[in-house]
Amino acid sequence: MNNKILEIENLTVSFDGFKALNNLNFSLDAGELRVIIGPNGAGKTTFLDIITGKVQPTEGRVLFKGRNLRRIAEHKIARLGIGRKFQTPRVYLNLTPRENLELSCNRNKNVLATLFSKTPTSEQKTVKGLLETIGLDLKADIPAQLLSHGEKQRLEIGMLVAQSPDLLLVDEPVAGLTDEETAQTGDLLLALAESHSIIVIEHDMEFVRQIARKVTVLHQGSVLCEGNIEEVQNDPRVIEVYLGQPTEAEAHPVQEELV
Numbered sequence: 001m002n003n004k005i006l007e008i009e010n011l012t013v014s015f016d017g018f019k020a021l022n023n024l025n026f027s028l029d030a031g032e033l034r035v036i037i038g039p040n041g042a043g044k045t046t047f048l049d050i051i052t053g054k055v056q057p058t059e060g061r062v063l064f065k066g067r068n069l070r071r072i073a074e075h076k077i078a079r080l081g082i083g084r085k086f087q088t089p090r091v092y093l094n095l096t097p098r099e100n101l102e103l104s105c106n107r108n109k110n111v112l113a114t115l116f117s118k119t120p121t122s123e124q125k126t127v128k129g130l131l132e133t134i135g136l137d138l139k140a141d142i143p144a145q146l147l148s149h150g151e152k153q154r155l156e157i158g159m160l161v162a163q164s165p166d167l168l169l170v171d172e173p174v175a176g177l178t179d180e181e182t183a184q185t186g187d188l189l190l191a192l193a194e195s196h197s198i199i200v201i202e203h204d205m206e207f208v209r210q211i212a213r214k215v216t217v218l219h220q221g222s223v224l225c226e227g228n229i230e231e232v233q234n235d236p237r238v239i240e241v242y243l244g245q246p247t248e249a250e251a252h253p254v255q256e257e258l259v
């Protein structure tokens with residue numbers, strides 16, 4: 001039986017002739033947590049854009065649970081079970097964490113209906129469990145604008161999980177977080193990995209070390225290498241890619257960590 005939740009075959013994405021992704025092949029097992037790293041411009045964001053249907057392949061294909069995603073609209077792909085967390089938190093700041101999660105649990109209702117109708121018991125349980133999972137049970141009823149950046153990030157991850165996606169795509173979840181918040185986010189992703197397939201894009205190598213089992217390195221739109229964190233860090237091609245771009249080291253400490 002094929003236990004791949006995601007298969008990407010010979011994928012090329014050209015923007016006016018420039019190949020942001022170049023004959024890329026990638027697969028993810030159901031239940032796997034994968035971290036993707038790579039220097040600026042390697043194609044990481046485009047890689048996520050292709051999976052969510054924001055960008056269409058020029059060549060090649062993306063299969064999600066065996067289904068070709070070509071020409072399926074973004075919102076329909078989301079409904080098929082792919083959830084994406086962007087870098088900047090997108091929570092309703094005037095609502096509480098509990099209300100934000102209730103809204104996400106029931107996307108069919110609008111904001112007013114969610115706030116003024118009685119929440120079914122099953123949903124209350126889900127929200128309670130999620131608040132505990134994301135470590136916001138004690139701050140469940142204060143406006144989200146009073147949360148720290150890290151707490152907002154965890155809330156948004158919770159909102160994503162509330163929609164019950166099979167595959168979670170998480171883009172740089174610890175950018176701008178303190179060390180403590182970074183560790184908490186890592187613990188949260190590890191907990192979620194027990195019941196979800198997750199792809200995380202990240203530059204922070206300390207964080208990558210905390211959560212990574214298998215790492216994929218992208219470079220110039222293709223997979224440069226894959227392996228566990230030690231294999232990847234010691235791979236001469238990876239060292240070369242990061243060493244060859246001294247200005248990148250200033251932008252992202254990952255390169256300094258690797259050398």
Ligand SMILES: Nc1ncnc2c1ncn2[C@@H]1O[C@H](COP(=O)(O)OP(=O)(O)OP(=O)(O)O)[C@@H](O)[C@H]1O
Binds near residue numbers: 019020043047
């Ligand atoms: N819409 C677009 N039109 C033209 N070029 C684009 C477009 N989107 C991305 N690119 C180019 O494709 C390449 C890959 O970009 P992408 O944003 O996917 O890289 P990245 O690995 O996410 O980089 P970063 O770490 O800086 O976010 C870059 O050279 C970028 O300039």
